[in-house]
Amino acid sequence: MSKIYLANSRLSDAKIGPLLKKFSNKVNVYPPGTCPLTVQLSLLQASRNQTCGKCVPCRDGLRQLEKMLIKVLRGRADMDTLIEMKELAVMIRDSADCAIGYQSAIEVLEGLETFKEDYISHIRRQECTGITGQKIPCVTLCPAHVDIPGYIAHVEEGSYDKAINLIRRDNPLPTACAMICEHPCEERCRRNLIDTSLNIRGVKKYAVDQIAADKVEVPRANPATGKKIAVIGGGPSGMTAAYYLSLMGHKVTVYEAKEWLGGMLMYGIPNYRFPKDRLDEDMNAILSTGNIEVKYGVNVGVDIPVEEVHRSYDAMYVAIGAQAGKKLRLEGIDAKNVFSAVEMLDEIGHDRKPDYTGKTVAVIGGGNVAMDAARSALRCGAADVRIVYRRRQEDMTALDTEIESAVMEGIELMLLQAPKHIEMDEDGNCCALWTQPQMTGPYKNGRPAPVDAVSKEPLRIPCDVILIAVGQDIVSAPFEAFGMPAQRNVFQAGLDTAIANMPGVFVGGDCATGPATAIRAIAAGKVAAHNIDEYLGYHHKLDCGVEAPEARPNNRIPTGRVNIQERPAYLRKHDFEHVECPMTYEEVQQECGRCLRCDVFGCGKLDGAVDR
Amino acid sequence: MTNTIYDITHESDAILMVGTNPECAHPVIGMQIRQAAARGAKLIVVDPRDIDLAKQADIHLKLRPGTNVAFANGMMHIFIEEGLADQKFIEERTENYEAMKEAVKEYTPEKVGEICGIDPDKLREAARIYAMADRAPVMYCLGVTEHHTGTEGVMSLSNMALMAGKIGRPGCGVNPIRGQNNVQGACDMGASPNQFPGYQNISKEGIVEKFEKAWGVALNPKEGTKATDCFPKMISKEIRGLFIFGEDPVRTDPNTNHVIKALTSLDFFVVDELFMTETAKLADVILPGISYAEKEGTFTNTERRVQRIRKAVTIAGEAKPDTWIFTEIMNRMGYPQPHLTPAEIMEEIALVTPSYGGISHARLDSEEVGGRGLQWPCPAPDHPGTPIMHVGKFARGIGYFRPAQYIPATELPDGEYPLTMMTGRILYHYNACAMTDKTAGINEIAGESFIELNTLDAKALGIEDGEKIAVSSRRGAIQTTAHVSEKTRPGECWMPFHYIEGGANWLTNDALDGISSTPEYKVCAVKVEKIASCI
Amino acid sequence: MQITINGRNIEAAEGSTILQTARREGIGIPTLCYLEGVNDIGSCRLCVVELGGTQELVVACNTKVKEGMTILTHSERVMAARRMVLKLLLSEHYGDCFSCEKNGDCELQKYCIEYGVETTEFTGARKEKNFKKKDAHPFLSYDPDRCIECQRCVKTCSHVTGRGAIWLGKTGMFSIIDAPFGEDWKNTLCESCGNCAQACPTGALTVKRRKTYRAWEVEKVRTTCPHCATGCQLDLVVKDGKIVDAVGADGPSNHGLLCVKGRSGSFDFVDSPERIRYPLIKNKETGEFERATWEEALDLTASKFTEIKNQYGGEALAGFACSRSANEDIYMLQKMVRTVFGSNHTDNCARV
Known part of the structure; x- marks a missing residue:
């Protein structure tokens, strides 16, 4: 018998690990604005590089698909090329032995459908569709298109007031976003090519x-x-619109149903995540513009009737948010001590x-509201808090950090448990939540859907309070x-926030998107303000009085990302x-030093690199 | 072989290989043994050398050359000691078991370990693997037979298989892997001093008469002399005329000097040959015969399978079919032998040879046989042949245990000739190379003689791998190239015997097996020296 | 079990593959990488068939039959996929058939003709053209240009000969067979048996002498190898009265395999210049052999032996047979010794 050996860490399979990590980082930071066909090409090239070389369709066929796609990209293809691509891809899909082959072919076939216009444009006009060109990743991905490299540079220079003003050029709620923004700007940060994305929110x-x-x-x-x-709703979207409209010289009236401004920032997000006195800083700054x-x-x-408001103003921006808790149809839902999580948070906000x-509290749901409700319940003295969710942890919509x-x-997270009914005691108080255990199943609408785990018995989860957090x-x-x-219930408006055939009526924020993030609501407010100004016949330009400072050379030394620390859990x-x-x-300083100033280097200097 | 190549390699659970290196000597069998190992059959290699298959073997017993009898007796001792003997088989199908038991009593694993130079525990495990396997063949080759106790070695292995009940079933048996393409057939055909075709003993009542009747002539009823015993008789002038058909004893027989002396002592020496071999050079007359590709006929392989050879070409010149030559000589010497075709000769063979009774060229070429040959015994035209022998009943009825005792090799190393030398084949050549050295590519791959030395011995002598060195024995001296490795044990070395330049048989011992008169090719004492030091 | 192939109800054996079942029924499914009992990796995908109830096409060579299966072996989808496979293979297969030693004996060529694939719209994209041939070995050579990477050679070397001397040199896009016939061939595990070449469906891995003949120029004579006692069956390939090659035949002891001696050392000697082609008698004066007629040589032989027999008796004569010759020869030799020499001093080289 010949000897056998442990895996040798010097072999390429072990060494390839870090390379693959780099590869995956690179894929993750594909710059926004890239032509989809070049991404398709990268995918195809990765696929053909993964072939083991065994089977003809994958080994030789993927390379031919690649050649055809390059022909399209070079502007040398005709419409027959698409037919040939499809024929070959169908053959590979049907006859490849393993997923490396057939899945690659499926991707090509899907791409041929999804990017049909792009293919045709490349063939007919030898050009990409519409406006194309790489854009600054963070600025592009921030829905409000805040000049992120600019304010980071100001922070690095110690000019915090300039940083804040530069932020406010596009987003008048810098404090709110500093506390709770989900920071889509960080997703494709080019710094990932070197180490990992910048902690933009932290800066x-x-x-x-x-x-x-x-x-x-x-x-x-x-x-x-x-x-x-008129701005209806004093939440982030409404107050953003009010801020810019006010700076433009318009007279703004904000209708707020509650006692204070902020909307969900005030009444939905608990104080421990966003202290209310800090929210006041943003609101006071907005109100200081003078015309609100x-x-x-x-x-x-x-x-007051909507019509009356509409009649009384030159334009109206509806930003009423998504404030009501979604109901769950469940036997026993009317038991005492069963509450909507949104209502519970609203009470605390008041x-x-x-x-x-x-008490033992069960929270039903897997979103950020569920997390907020559960953590708030704990802070209200609950002895035990359990989150009951019908999917897996990775399927939760809440942020991983939450x-x-x-x-x-x-x-405790009780996963793959679908609420079945609520058990009541003789006084009508809830005393337990019954669930049907689930198993994760095939994908539906892009994520795996749970199905009943038929061989598992229903589970009784004893509890004194149930909080429903299944949406707003x-x-x-x-x-x-x-x-x-x-x-x-979701208002239908164009990307310009205007409602078709209702001149002067604009709508934005959660009420036009369904429950989403503060920054998206802010972006809508900004867009609405500019378009209302336009609607009223103006082209007011706003000057924040601050420019981005000059760029320092890139710091190329891989350096860890500084994360924000939290107070110890046992205390907080x-x-x-x-x-x-x-x-x-x-x-x-270290974090700011990692910024690669994509507004200056690379595509940042090109026309069209910055969205407004 | 009692069994077929197919069943012992494809249907066995374990394979016990003794003194056989099929990867080189019988490569296509070697390939099938590798397949067997790959499918999970256990492999036990009993060989003094690290043959390649030893790497794939579960156990390699690297025993001293010439100690096979002790090994087999040791195996049987363990069968008895550990209750591994197949009592039912022994009772129903064998006799003389008590004597056998008695004979192996002394061969404790520790004692055998000492004789063979192996770990007694490994021997125990080998015994267990072989005996406990449902199907396990013994395969052996010239590493067993080419000793002065070769016959005892063969008997011991047979005893072992009997005791383990591994006879008469697929994937079992005692399986000598015969050397040359038709050595089985040559024995079957009665080219033997004591037996007529089909192993019909001259000494047996009525056999001489049978052939006198068949051939219509009076025959000499006295047993003849074995070839190896003939050489001394040539020197002593008891034998004066010799006809050699296609053999090259100068190259293949041990003690080359002695062979040359014998052949040059003859009054008249005729050779029927294809090439001017070392032996042919000594002849008075050379009669050019033809090769296998120029004639019709049959070969019988190691599994007793009679298969056809067919004429593919005719070559330029006056070479004649060998049967024509023999017929002409018979006629000229007064026996009226008609010229027969090979097919007609096979008809005659079938008439006088019971085991070939059902074999004819027509049948071998028929759809019934389908190119798969016929395995003897095949006594009648409607008999399908016998793939596995001794099924249910032995040829002699009851299996007989023939105890054998270990006797050391005749020439053991001493102060003057300190190394034990073994000989064997390499993959690329066949015997005296008369056929294989006509292919340029083969000579390019393996063109020259060498000797395998153990690293320790080479170091002691200051010999480097690849160095040209001198090797000598009591019978001769040659020069060859040293291959230094761990393949042989310290004190042992190995040489291929194919080459005339640096040929091993200048050194080998012509001591013969007491029963078969097979020479002790596998063991002789030699001395190895650096060339500079012996000038 | 019952299955349906092309609408025909067929009784299939448990555990058999679609390919085995179809071939048994005389339904031809093309294969390139498949080698029964050796290679069923399903890499060429030429044997794809359509299976009722599944979207993907399955390979017939390694898909086992199941009760109630409905199979279409020649539907339009299947034919299109097979043509595509052939076109893809052709696109990475360089060198024209005209200069290939396997012209007329090439499986790729055969199926291209059968499926009407005369050209390919694909141009080679994966392999480098004129990649270095490996042909330093005396008998064997490998030309990557003609290789379709079916791996029949690899599996033959590792699973059939059990040697494992042929591996994949590079995998994936740059897939190439690491055939041990390069400059360092002497330091490889290769035993030169050439079973790989016999397994190769194209002209990529060949026995070099294959160049000397075309399939249609030769006849094959089935015979038994003259070397060891395994009794391998082989075909001598004869062109214009000369043996130009030997190839393994499916015999009971060799199953198509040969060793280096059988394949490459079993015929050069037959018509070697060193063959003795005329009777020779040694001139006692000079010690040199001189050409003689058969009459002279046979008369001398018979008279000398008769003389010795008359003077010293038959016991003074002996005749040894060759264990390499045919049974018929040996029988006649011993008959000669026993009938006319008058002794039983006959033997063969079994002992030596």
Whole structure:
């Protein structure tokens, strides 16, 4: 018998690991604006490089598909090329032995459908479709297109006020975004090519921690235009629109149903994630522009008809958010102590904390609201908090960091459990949640759908309180009655936020997208403001008075990303104080130093590299 | 072979190989043994050398050359000691078991370990693997027979198979892998001093008469002399005339000097040959015969399978079919032998040879046989042949244990000739190379003689791998190239015997097996020296 | 079990493949990489068939039959896929048939003709043309230009001969067979048996002497190898009265295999210049052999032996047979010794 050996770490299979990591990073940071066919080509090249060389369709066929695609990209193909590509891809899909072959062919076939216009454009016009060109990743992916490299450079220079003003050029809620933004800007950060993406939110937080937003003077507003605009809803979207409209010189009236501004930032996000006094900094800065009047406690559509508001103003921006908790149809849902998570958080936002001392709380749902509700319940004295979710942890829509924080605070995730019914005691109080265990199954709409695990018995989860966090609803009825179109309560508007055939009516934020992120709501507010100005016949330009500083050379030394630390879980879980710790000067300097200034280097200097 | 190549390689659970290197000597069998090992059959290699198959073997017993009898007796001792003997088989189908038991009593694993130079535990394990396997063949080759106790070696292996009940079933048996293409047939055909075709003993009542009747002539009833015993008789002038058909004893027989002396002592010496061999050079008359590709006929392979050879070409010149030559001589010497075709000769063979009774060229060429040959015994035209022998019943009825005792080789190393030399084949050549050295490519691959030396011995003598060295024995001296490795044990070396230049048989011992008169090719004592030191 | 092939109900054996079942029924399914019992890796995908109830085509060579299977072996989808396979193979197969030693004996060529694939619209993209041939070995050579990477040679060397001397040199896109016939051939595991060449469906891995003849110029004579006692069956390839090659035949002991001696050392000697072609009698004066007529040589032989027999008796004569010759020869030799020499001093080289 010949000897056998352990895997040799010097062999290429072991050494290839870091290379593959680099490869995967590179794929992850494909710059926005890249021609989809070149991405398709990269995918195909990766596929053919993965072939083992055994079977003809994959070994020789993928290389031929690649050649045809290059022919398309070079502008040398004709429409027959697409037919040939399809024939060959179908043959590979049907006759390849393993997934390397057939899956690659399926990708090509899908691409031929998905990017049909791009293929045809390359063949007919020898050009890509529409506007193409690589863009600055962070700026492009920030829905509000904030000048991120610019403000990071200001932070590095120590000019925190300039940083804040530069942010406010596109986003008047720098503090809110410093605290709770989901930072899509970081996703394809070019720094991933070297090490990992920059902690952009962290840098921004450092800036607003150094100087409060309301201590940084806002730009002076334009002379009054005499135009009046109604903004319905004082949340992030509405207040963003109000800010820019006010700076343009329009007279803005904000209708806010509640006692204070901020919407979900105020009443949905618990204090420990976003302290309310910090929210005030943004709101005060916005109000300091001078042309904004807020009508508190006025619920448009209830207290005052929508028509009346519409009639009284030159334009109207509807940004009412998605404030109502979604209901769950479940036997026993009417039991006592079963609440909507949104309502529970709203109560806490109104400083009316429930007392869960010694109680067991079950939270149904897997989104950020579920996490917020669960962690808040814990801070209201609950002895045990369990999150019950019908899919797997990786299927949860909540941010990974939120889930991690919840688990660290001792919250248990009960996964693959579909609520079945709620058990009540004789007094009508809920005493247990019954669930049907699930197993994950085939994909539906892009993610694996759970199905009943038939061989598992239903599970009884004893609990004193149940919080339902399965989504939020939009209270759209009064506006629909007014004539605004909606589908499943979501208002239908164009990408310009205008409603077709309703001149002067604009809509944006959660109420036009369904529950989403603050930054998307902010972006909508910004777009709405500019388009309302346009609608009213102006082309007001706003000047924040700040430019991005000159770029320093790239720091090419791979360096770790500084993450924001949190207070220890055993301490923080007992109070509603902010959980995040401030970054130090050295940390933020190192982090800023990692920025590659894509606004200056590479494609940043090209026309069309920056979206507005 | 009692069994077929197919069943022992494809249907066995374990294979016990003793003194056989099929990868070189019988490469296509070697390939099938590798397949067997790959499919999971256990492999036990008993060989003094690291043959390639030893790498794939579960156990390699690297025993001292010439100690096979001790090995086999040791195996049987362990069968008895550990209750591994097949009692049912022994009771129903054998006799003389008690004597056998008695004979192997002394051969404890420890004692055998000492004789053979092997680990007693490995011997125990080998015994267990072989005996406990449902189907396990013994395969052996010239490493067993080419000793002065070769016959005892063969008997011991047979005893072992009997005791383990591994006879008469597929994937079992005692399987000598015969050397040359038709050595089986040559024995079957009665080219033997004591037997007529089909192993019909001259000494047996009625056999001489049978052939006198068949051939219509009075025959000499006295047993003849074995070839190896003939050479001394040539020197002593008891034999004065010799006809050699296609053999090259100068090259293949041990003690080359002695062979040359014998052949040059003859009064008249005729050779029927294809080439001017070393032996042919000594002849008075050379009669040019033809090769296998120029004639019709049959070969009988090691599994007793009679298969056809067919005429492919005729070559220029006056070479004649060998049967024509013999017929002409018979006629000229007064026996009226008609000229027969090979097919007609086979008809005559079938008439006088019971085991070939059902074999004819017509049948071998028929659809019934389908190119698969016929395995003797095939006594009648409607008999399908016998792939596996001794099924249910032995040829002699009951299997007989023939105990044998270990006797050391005749020439053991001493102060003057300190190394034990073995000989064998390499993959690329066949015997005296008369055929294989006509292919240029083969000579390019393996063109010259060499000797395998153990690293320690080479180091002691200051010999480097690839160095040209001198090798001598009591019978001769040659020069060859040293291949230094761990393939042989310290104190042992190995040489291929194919080459005339640096040929091993200048050195080998012509001591003969007491029964078969096979020379002890496998063991002789030699001395190895650097060339500079012997000038 | 019952299955349906092309609408025909067929009784199939448990455990057999679609290919085996179809071939048994006389339904021709083309294969290139498949070698029964040796290679069923399903790499060429030429044997794809359509299976009722599945979207993908399956390979017939390694898909086992199942009760109730419905199989289409020559549907339009199948034929299109096979033509595509052939075109893809052709695109990476350089060198024209005209100069190839396997012209007329090439399986790729055969199927291209059968499927009407005369050209390919694909141009080679994967392999480098004129990649270095490996042909330093005396008998064997490998030309990557003609290789379709079916791996019949690899599996033959590792699974059939059990040697494992042929491997994949590079995999994936740059797939190439690492045939041990390059400059360092002497330091490889190769035993020169050439079973790989016999397994090669194209002209990529060939026995070099294959160049000397074309398939249609020769006849084959089935015979038994003259070397060891394994009794391998082989075909001598005869062109214009000369043996030009030997190829393995499916005999009971060799199953198509040969060793280096059987394949490359079994025929050069037959018509070697060193053959003795005339009777020779040694001139006692000079010690040199001189050409003689058969009459002279036979008369001398018979008279000398008769003389010795008359003077010293038959016991003074002996005749040895060759263990390499045919049974018929040996029988006649011993008959000669026994009938006319009058002794039983006959033997063969079994002992030596």
